[in-house]
Amino acid sequence: MSDPRSGAHPSPGRRTCAGAHPRHGLDEVIHAPVRFSIVATLAAADKAEFAFVRDTVEVSDSVLSRQVTTLEKAGYVAVTKGYVGKRPRTWLALTEDGRAAFAAHCRALRAIAGGDDSRDDS
Template sequence: MSGGAHPRHQLDDLIHSPVRFSITATLAAVDQAEFKYVRDIIEVSDSVLSKQVSTLEDAGYVKVKKGYVGKRPRTWLSLTAKGRRAYEAHLAALKAITTQPVVEPAEDRS
């Protein structure tokens, strides 16, 4: 994020990517979600989801928990408090962009 008056400067570059935005939006609605559920809901491959989740995990936005259901390995994803704050700030910036008043340009009086 960088400074500036326009709300676009408040967009989070990590979350702004369409796939990462979809991941964070999906996880914002739940406490945690299974990897396969997120993969299917946002319509990406395992490898794409894995790569993007790793990026979000490295930033501290997503927590990855591995375990088993019976003898089958499972991976659960959840937003961290930092990730939830970043997602909410990103949404606020998008809202600010869409509700920014339109100002007519000043006439050129040369």
């Protein structure tokens, strides 16, 4: 939803309308399956090496790179490059905004699915 008068577009991942349904709490940046998997992997650690995330999420280098770029532009992932010995390495980490967005997104998913995680469905 953009304002045709200003040319402004809402920020990626931010809600543009208020509503009572929990789907309004979903983050469009995180909601894509590969990005959700990346963010979930990074939520479990302070930082993770690019290759570890790639292998965990089961995607190619190029797919991971494109999705990380989207998450980085949204302010959800920080990318750090360096070396281990003479080998170049890339580390990925969730930012504070990324952790908050992931937590809110998970709350919205739980609310859509029926609420309490501790409920026994058996």
